[in-house]
Amino acid sequence: MAWRCSGKSNTALIENLYKADIITSNVVRCAMSLTDRRCYVGQLNYNLAYEDRPLSIGFNATISAPHMHAYALENLLDPLKKAGEAGRVPKVLDVGCGSGYLLGAFARCYGAHVTGLEHIKDLYNLSVSNFSSDVKKSEDGESISDRVEIHHCDGRLGWPSESTEEHYDVIHVGAAAPEIPKSFFAQLNRGGRLILPVGPKGGSQIYQQWDKDEAGNLKNHNLMGVIYIPLTDAEDQLKDTN
Numbered sequence: 001m002a003w004r005c006s007g008k009s010n011t012a013l014i015e016n017l018y019k020a021d022i023i024t025s026n027v028v029r030c031a032m033s034l035t036d037r038r039c040y041v042g043q044l045n046y047n048l049a050y051e052d053r054p055l056s057i058g059f060n061a062t063i064s065a066p067h068m069h070a071y072a073l074e075n076l077l078d079p080l081k082k083a084g085e086a087g088r089v090p091k092v093l094d095v096g097c098g099s100g101y102l103l104g105a106f107a108r109c110y111g112a113h114v115t116g117l118e119h120i121k122d123l124y125n126l127s128v129s130n131f132s133s134d135v136k137k138s139e140d141g142e143s144i145s146d147r148v149e150i151h152h153c154d155g156r157l158g159w160p161s162e163s164t165e166e167h168y169d170v171i172h173v174g175a176a177a178p179e180i181p182k183s184f185f186a187q188l189n190r191g192g193r194l195i196l197p198v199g200p201k202g203g204s205q206i207y208q209q210w211d212k213d214e215a216g217n218l219k220n221h222n223l224m225g226v227i228y229i230p231l232t233d234a235e236d237q238l239k240d241t242n
Contacts, residue, residue, distance in 0.1 A: 115151070
């Protein structure tokens with residue numbers, strides 16, 4: 001059903017995802033409605049912006065299909081809500097932010113502060129430019145502009161780089177790790193949630209959810225089989241590009 005959710009506009013796309021029960025909350029419905037995918041797909045893909053499929057953004061990277069973004073947002077909503085109810089600003093770390101789409105979408109969920117990490121300089125520049133276009137175009141742009149920061153760095157170290165302190169209520173990783181970097185677990189708040197694909201390049205990968213309880217214990221839950229680009233260094237990602 002997910003692949004049948006394409007629309008002729010951003011509004012139609014989001015409503016189709018809602019009707020298909022992929023979007024199940026009004027929070028995600030509103031966030032994705034305000035985050036126009038056309039701002040994040042690049043000019044060559046403008047005519048394909050509202051199709052429910054991944055699109056190339058260059059540099060051996062893609063912007064995920066809208067149904068996968070919706071799934072990630074719905075899956076990570078509960079820890080953000082709980083942080084807000086506890087009187088804190090919810091904090092999100094998006095590793096491998098690529099086109100920047102989830103930066104805008106997460107920032108529209110419970111007033112979250114979002115930190116995006118991207119290790120390819122051109123993709124970092126792209127995410128900065130795309131988010132700026134989103135802010136200028138959207139009706140709530142001013143309210144989210146100061147709640148998103150983007151860094152050019154090795155996302156496998158988290159942010160601040162190599163910190164072992166708990167910082168984030170939610171960590172989303174947009175590339176497959178053969179082994180989960182310890183920094184992700186170390187920087188996850190108690191009561192927080194990490195989701196990421198785990199598995200080798202070109203091999204079997206599992207979308208995993210990791211929850212850290214209030215005692216600091218970690219619990220894993222396998223969500224689904226997926227295919228993502230590998231979480232690797234910049235040189236390895238770029239070696240097959242022309």
